[in-house]
Amino acid sequence: MDVIFKPKFFTLLKNGIQKRQVITDIFAGIVVGIVALPLAIAFAVASGLSPEKGLITAIIAGFIISLLGGSRVQIGGPTGAFVIIVANIAQKYGIEGLIISTIIAGIFLILFGVLKLGSLLKYFPYPLVVGFTSAIAIIIFSTQIRDALGLTLSQVPSDFYGKWKTYLANLDKINLYSLIITITTIIIVTISNKLIKKIPGSFIAIITITPFVSLFKINVPTIETFFGSIPKNIQLTIPHINFIEIHNFIGPAITIALLGAIESLLSAVVADGMISGRHRSNTELIAQGIANIVTPLLGGIPATGAIARTATNIKNGGRTPISGMVHSIVLLIIMLLFGDYAKLIPMSCLAGILMVVAYNMSEWKSFVSILKGPAYDSLILLTTFFITILFDLSLAIQTGIILSALIFMKRMADISEKQIEPIIDSDIIESYSSLPQGISVYEISGPFFFASARQYSETIQEIGLKCRVLIIRMRHVSFIDTTGLHNLEKALKVLKMEKIVVILSGINQKVRKSIIEYGLTKSLIDESHIAENFSEAVKKAQEILVDIEN
Numbered sequence: 001m002d003v004i005f006k007p008k009f010f011t012l013l014k015n016g017i018q019k020r021q022v023i024t025d026i027f028a029g030i031v032v033g034i035v036a037l038p039l040a041i042a043f044a045v046a047s048g049l050s051p052e053k054g055l056i057t058a059i060i061a062g063f064i065i066s067l068l069g070g071s072r073v074q075i076g077g078p079t080g081a082f083v084i085i086v087a088n089i090a091q092k093y094g095i096e097g098l099i100i101s102t103i104i105a106g107i108f109l110i111l112f113g114v115l116k117l118g119s120l121l122k123y124f125p126y127p128l129v130v131g132f133t134s135a136i137a138i139i140i141f142s143t144q145i146r147d148a149l150g151l152t153l154s155q156v157p158s159d160f161y162g163k164w165k166t167y168l169a170n171l172d173k174i175n176l177y178s179l180i181i182t183i184t185t186i187i188i189v190t191i192s193n194k195l196i197k198k199i200p201g202s203f204i205a206i207i208t209i210t211p212f213v214s215l216f217k218i219n220v221p222t223i224e225t226f227f228g229s230i231p232k233n234i235q236l237t238i239p240h241i242n243f244i245e246i247h248n249f250i251g252p253a254i255t256i257a258l259l260g261a262i263e264s265l266l267s268a269v270v271a272d273g274m275i276s277g278r279h280r281s282n283t284e285l286i287a288q289g290i291a292n293i294v295t296p297l298l299g300g301i302p303a304t305g306a307i308a309r310t311a312t313n314i315k316n317g318g319r320t321p322i323s324g325m326v327h328s329i330v331l332l333i334i335m336l337l338f339g340d341y342a343k344l345i346p347m348s349c350l351a352g353i354l355m356v357v358a359y360n361m362s363e364w365k366s367f368v369s370i371l372k373g374p375a376y377d378s379l380i381l382l383t384t385f386f387i388t389i390l391f392d393l394s395l396a397i398q399t400g401i402i403l404s405a406l407i408f409m410k411r412m413a414d415i416s417e418k419q420i421e422p423i424i425d426s427d428i429i430e431s432y433s434s435l436p437q438g439i440s441v442y443e444i445s446g447p448f449f450f451a452s453a454r455q456y457s458e459t460i461q462e463i464g465l466k467c468r469v470l471i472i473r474m475r476h477v478s479f480i481d482t483t484g485l486h487n488l489e490k491a492l493k494v495l496k497m498e499k500i501v502v503i504l505s506g507i508n509q510k511v512r513k514s515i516i517e518y519g520l521t522k523s524l525i526d527e528s529h530i531a532e533n534f535s536e537a538v539k540k541a542q543e544i545l546v547d548i549e550n
Contacts, residue, residue: 004113004114004116004282004283004286005113005282005283005286006070006280006283007067007068007069007070007283007287007321008069008070008071008072008279008280008283008320008321009066009067009068009069009320009321009322012072012320012321017320017322021319021320022320022322024317024318024319025317025318025319025320025322025323025326026322026323026326027316027317028313028316028317028318028323028326029313029318029322029323029324029325029326029327029329029330030326030327030330031199031312031313031316032075032309032312032313032316032318032323032324032327032330033326033327033328033329033330033331033334034199034200034203034330035200035202035203035308035309035312036058036062036075036077036306036309036327036331037055037203037206037331037334038200038202038203038205038206038350038353039054039077039078039202039306039308039309039353039357040054040055040057040058040077040078040331041054041055041223041342041345041350042054042202042350042353042354042357043078043079043080043082043083043354044057044078044301045223045226045227045347045350046080046083046087046140046143046144046350046354047082047083047086047087047090047301048086048087048090048091049086049090049095049301050227050230051223051227051230051342051343052230052231052299052335052339053299053300053301054078054301055230055331055334055335056234056295056298056299056300057077057078057295057300057301057302057303058076058077058078058303058327058328058331059234059328059331059332059335060234060291060294060295060298060300060328061076061077061078061291061292061294061295061300061303062075062076062077062303062324062325062327062328062331063324063325063328063329064076064287064290064291064294064295065287065288065291065303065305065324066321066322066323066324066325066327066328067287067321067325068283068286068287068290068291069283069284069287069288069321069324070268070279070280070281070282070283070284070285070287071267071268071271071272071277071279071280071284071305071310072271072275072277072279072319072320072321073271073274073275073277073310073313073314073318073319073320073321073323073324074264074267074268074271074279074284074305074310074321074324075305075306075309075310075312075313075323075324075327076264076288076291076303076304076305076306076324077303077306077309078300078301078302078303078306079263079303079304079306080136080137080140080354080357080358080361081133081136081259081263081304081361082256082259082260082301082302082304083136083139083140083143084136084139084140084393085252085255085256085259085302085393085394086098086301086302087143087158088158088252088392088393089101089252091158093248093249093252096239096240097248097249097252098296098301099237099239099296099297100239100241100246100249101249101252101253101256102253102256102292102293102295102296102301102302103239103292103293103296103297104246104249104250104253105252105253105254105256105257105260105292105302106257106288106289106290106291106292106293106294107253107289107293108253108254108257108289109257109260109261109285109286109288109289109292110285110286110289110290110293111289112257112261112282112285112289113281113282113283113284113285113286113289114282114286116282117282117285118261118265118280118281118282118284118285119281124262124401124404124450125377125380125400125404125450125481125482125483126366126370126377126450126482126483126486127370127377127378127380127381127384127482127483128380128381128384128397128400128401128404129262129266130363130366130367130370130381131380131381131382131383131384131385131388131396131400132384132385132388132393132396132397132400133361133362133363134362134363134364134367134385135384135385135386135388135389135393135396136361136388136393137358137359137361137362137363138358138362138389139160139388139389140354140357140358140361141354141355141358141359142160142163142164143156143163143354144350144351144354144355144358145163145164145167145351146167147178147182147221147347147348147350147351148178148179148182148348148351148352148355149167149171149174149175149178149179149182150174150175150176150177150178150179150220150221150347150348151167151170151173151174151175152173152175152221153166153170159390160389160390161390175219175220175221175348177218177219177220177348178220178221178346178347178348179348181209181213181218181220181346181348181349181352182348182349182351182352182355183352184205184209184352185205185209185348185349185351185352185353186352186355186356188201188204188205188208188209189201189202189204189205189352189353189356190356192204192205200312201356202353202356205349205352205353206345206349206353209346209349210341210344210345210346210349213344213346213349214344218346220346220347220348221346221347221348222343222344222345222346222347223342223343223344223345223347223350224343224344225347226347227343228343229339229340229343230335230339230340230342230343231339232335232336232339234298234299235298235299236297236298237296237297237298237299238297251394252394254394255393255394255397256292256302258397259304259393259397260288260292260302260303260304261285261288261304263304263305263307264284264285264288264304264305265281265284265285265305266305266307267304267305267306267307267310268281268284268305270307270310270311271310271311271314273490273494274311274314275314275319284305288303288304288305291303308360309327313327366486367381367385369482369518369519370482372517372518373481373482373485373514373517373518374479374481374482374514376407376410376411376481377481377482377483379403379407380400380403380404380407383396383399383400383403384396384397384399384400387399387400404450408449408450408451411447411449411479435538435541436542436545438467438468438469438545438548438549439467439468439469439470439471439538439541439542439545440463440464440466440467440469440470440471441470441471441472441473442459442460442463442464442470442471442472442473443472443473443474443475443476444456444472444473444474444476444477445476446476446477446478447477447478447479447480447484448474448477448479448480448481448484448488448511449479449480449481449483449484450481450483450484452484453481453483453484453486453487453488454487456484456487456488457487457488457490457491458491460472460488460491460495461491461494461495464491464494464495464498464500464502465494465495465498465500467500468500468501468545468548469500469501469502469503469541469544469545469548470495470500470501470502470503471503471505471534471537471538471541472502472503472504472505473505473506473534473537474504474505474506474507474511475505475506475507475534477507477508477511478508478511479510479511479514480511480514480515482518485514485515485518485520488515488520489518489520489524492520492524492525493524496524501529501541501544501548502525502529503529503530503531503537503540503541503544504525504529504530504531504537505531505533505534505536505537506531506532506533506534506537507530512530515530528540
């Protein structure tokens with residue numbers, strides 16, 4: 001019987017964890033705790049909330065997600081993706097409304113896991129994810145302009161156009177010290193991330209700039225200016241729930257739940273590739289749900305799996321949930337012992353850190369690649385992008401999903417209208433079994449699009465790792481969308497690392513054009529390895545195999 005909720009930590013505990021790995025995980029947890037400190041504070045402040053709410057989220061949610069999650073290495077906490085949602089909900093409904101929305105979102109996440117929707121949530125079209133991620137990055141960048149320039153504005157409009165209009169109208173009030181600190185922070189974070197791998201650049205920027213500003217009494221706004229002292233305690237808060245108005249929080253809760261599910265599962269998939277592991281998606285969703293029910297009651301905000309912190313955990317040797325739990329304990333100790341110093345952090349320093357975060361999450365290269373691809377994918381990308389910036393993330397996700405479904409139906413209708421003519425190849429080899437050992441064949445039997453992309457790419461990778469040369473037959477692939485190209489790219493990268501040669505066979509001109517324009521022929525597959533038919537592909541494969549063996 002398939003168990004829905006099976007936390008990785010207890011499985012590993014049952015099987016036994018080596019003492020050496022426990023020590024490595026503790027060290028990784030300490031490093032990740034230091035990485036998470038400035039980000040947890042920055043994400044809370046960027047949401048218009050007091051800094052301790054970010055710390056509490058990383059402490060409580062981070063511990064629960066590691067303890068009960070379906071991934072060995074996932075690090076949970078506040079993330080940049082939630083900044084705009086949290087700010088909008090808090091501004092519209094207040095802190096109580098945010099708590100209620102987050103709790104309802106947690107219930108939705110648990111339902112997603114219980115109903116085994118974990119695998120389905122992985123099939124969101126890639127242009128949709130890039131569209132709202134890129135838009136969120138621009139919005140985060142925009143929210144930091146006030147602090148980056150040191151503008152003394154008590155109120156900044158919530159809409160994108162209003163923000164920039166206000167900034168431009170107040171350029172004569174720039175605090176030069178704040179601007180210098182922002183630029184210095186960006187330089188420190190960028191350079192140190194390249195030169196010093198073990199200590200995060202954001203942490204170096206804070207511990208360098210904050211004492212300097214305090215020592216020389218530089219007149220710039222700090223965390224204390226806006227929020228006062230950082231509390232050292234965690235208190236239980238029970239919100240007053242008016243069931244007559246509960247419907248107001250369903251929309252925001254669904255947005256939090258969907259975004260949290262997508263981001264946490266995406267992070268878990270990335271982590272799987274880095275450690276050659278396999279997460280339990282439904283268990284992960286249930287753990288995320290529990291974390292988002294408990295955390296807001298203790299003063300936190302929405303949480304999910306954090307890709308950057310998870311990657312940092314892995315790179316520092318973290319291989320069990322122990323590192324995630326240690327990271328939470330480290331943050332708790334910092335909050336209790338050093339909270340008085342955290343209030344001295346300049347707002348412009350946090351602005352610089354968040355600007356770097358915004359750039360890193362912008363995915364501008366993917367954005368440009370998608371625009372070069374199929375027109376329908378560009379439509380999904382741009383629609384999601386502009387609705388997120390100009391209106392609302394909830395509306396953007398809903399519109400993007402509906403638009404993706406309509407385009408999918410249109411593509412399926414186009415395929416069904418075409419008469420499929422039999423393919424006659426007199427030279428075709430009758431049986432794959434007659435191929436030399438070391439050559440394998442995989443045939444894709446339909447369109448390579450977002451609904452089938454993951455399955456196809458996983459099979460390509462699985463078969464490819466068992467041979468020296470892999471022929472991928474694509475004669476029945478009528479089209480390939482950007483999600484298909486993205487997943488094919490990931491599979492080809494893995495095979496290239498293992499020095500396995502891939503040959504594409506029988507692709508139509510439309511698919512060939514998409515593959516070339518996406519850039520796969522630049523580094524991952526030689527254009528000469530795209531064969532017109534199967535016979536040509538087999539001939540090329542045999543020649544390559546002879547060269548490899550010699």
